[in-house]
Amino acid sequence: MASTQDLQTLLRFLSQDAKVPLAAAMSKVKDMQAAKMITPNDIAKADMESLQKIFGDDKLARQVFNAAKRVSKKRTNSDMSTASTSTIPASSAGKRSKTSFGAPMDPASFEASLALPSSDLSEEQLKEVVVFTNRAPLVLAFAVSVLKYTMPSQPLSSRLSLAQAVCSANSQSKAKYLGIQNGASAEDEGWGEGQPLVTVLNRQIRVMKRWGYTWKEESEVKEEDPASTQGTVQGDDAQETVAPEEPALWGVDLEALKNSNEPVTAGAMHASTSELPIYRPESTRAYMLKAFGSKPGAEGKPAKSLSAKKAAEEKERNLGMLLASLDLLCQSWNNTLSKEDLDKRAWSWYCAVRPEVESGAAGWGGKGDVKLADILKLRRQPG
Known part of the structure; x- marks a missing residue:
C-alpha cells in the first residue's frame, strides 16, 4: 500500500510536472493508487488505455504519460534515483507557470x-x-x-x-x-x-x-x-x-x-x-x-x-x-x-x-x- 509520502509525491508530479489542474490531480490520486501507478516510472511503463480510463481524456492521459517519461529519463540520465519528483530545477522554475492557450482573441x-x-x-x-x-x-x-x-x-x-x-x-x-x-x-x-x-x-x-x-x-x-x-x-x-x-x-x-x-x-x-x-x-x-x-x-x-x-x-x-x-x-x-x-x-x-x-x-x-x-x-x- 502506498505511503502518505508516496501519495504526496504522486500529487506533486501530476500537478507540477504533468501540469494537471490541482483539483483534477487530487481527484485522480486514488484511481492511480488502485492501478499501482505511484511513481513516474510506474506511469511511464503503463499502457495508454489504462491512463485514458483513469483520466477520461486522451489528450490529458498523453500529457501525463509524456511527463512521466520525461521525468523518468531525466532522473536516469542524472543518476538521481532518490530525488523527489517535486524538485523544480532553477533554470526551469520560471517556465512552470507558463501555459500556451493559443493566439489571443478579442475579449x-x-x-x-x-x-x-x-x-x-x-x-x-x-x-x-x-x-x-x-x-x-x-x-x-x-x-x-x-x-x-x-x-x-x-x-x-x-x-x-x-x-x-x-x-x-x-x-x-x-x-x-x-x-x-x-x-x-x-x-x-x-x-x-x-x-x-x-x-x-x-x-x-x-x-x-x-x-x-x-x-x-x-x-x-x-x-x-x-x-x-x-x-x-x-x-x-x-x-x-x-x-x-x-x-x-x-x-x-x-x-x-x-x-x-x-x-x-x-x-x-x-x-x-x-x-x-x-x-x-x-x-x-x-x-x-x-x-x-x-x-x-x-x-x-x-x-x-x-x-x-x-x-x-x-x-x-x-x-x-x-x-x-x-x-x-x-x-x-x-x-x-x-x-x-x-x-x-x-x-x-x-x-x-x-x-x-x-x-x-x-x-x-x-x-x-x-x-x-x-x-x-x-x-x-x-x-
Whole structure:
C-alpha cells in the first residue's frame, strides 16, 4: 500500500510536472493508487488505455504519460534515483507557470468561448436528476454560480478563475489536514502578500486586477444598474469598493507564484496572461465539462457503455442541469440576503449536498451522488 509520502509525491508530479489542474490531480490520486501507478516510472511503463480510463481524456492521459517519461529519463540520465519528483530545477522554475492557450482573441469572443452549458428542463424534471461526481468539481460549480450574484460585474473568465482559486485553496488545506500533503503551502508562506483579497465561499483568496480588460460594449455597460454591479475587494489594511468601472479579476495561483520565485509586480500586469501566475479559466471550464457523470448501474455494476462522444455529451448535459439548479437556488435568496450573507450561506449549502465519501484519506477523490432535488430543497420558501 502506498505511503502518505508516496501519495504526496504522486500529487506533486501530476500537478507540477504533468501540469494537471490541482483539483483534477487530487481527484485522480486514488484511481492511480488502485492501478499501482505511484511513481513516474510506474506511469511511464503503463499502457495508454489504462491512463485514458483513469483520466477520461486522451489528450490529458498523453500529457501525463509524456511527463512521466520525461521525468523518468531525466532522473536516469542524472543518476538521481532518490530525488523527489517535486524538485523544480532553477533554470526551469520560471517556465512552470507558463501555459500556451493559443493566439489571443478579442475579449468578447474570449468570454463567449467560455460559455457553460445550461438546461431547459423544468424544476420538476430537474428534481429527478442525480449526477455522479467528486467534491472538488462541485465546489467549482457552487463558486461559479454564486459569484454570478455576489460579484455580478465580473466576467465569466474571472468567475472561473476565482472559482478555481478557492477550490485549490480548499483542496490544499484538506490534503494537509489528511496528511496527504506535507510542508507549508505557498499561502502559509505568505506568497501573494500585498495582492488584494476577495471572499469566495467564505474563504479569502488573492486576486490580480485585470487593468484595461473591457469585455462589454459601452452601451451594454451603461444599461446596467450600478447598484447590482458592486462587490468588495479587501486590501491588507483597508477596503475599497469595486464599482462597475473597476477591472475584472484573476485568481492568483500562489503555488505557481512560489515556483516562479518572483513577486507580482506592476510591470507584470502587462505581460502575456500565459506568463502570469493565475488560474486559467479555460482549464477550469474543461475540467467541469468532464467532471459530472451519471450514476453507475444498480449494485455497482457499470452503466451501459457509451462512446467517448456520447459520454462527453452526457457529462455536459449533467453540468448544465446542475448549474440550472444552482441558479434557481441563488435566485430564490438573491433579494433576501446581502451579497456577503449569500456567499456564507452557499458554503453551508455545498456541505449539505456534497457526495458522501469514506472518511479520512481513504475518501480522497471519492465519488458519490449529488441529487439535484436536494439542491432545490434549499431554495427560499415563499411566505
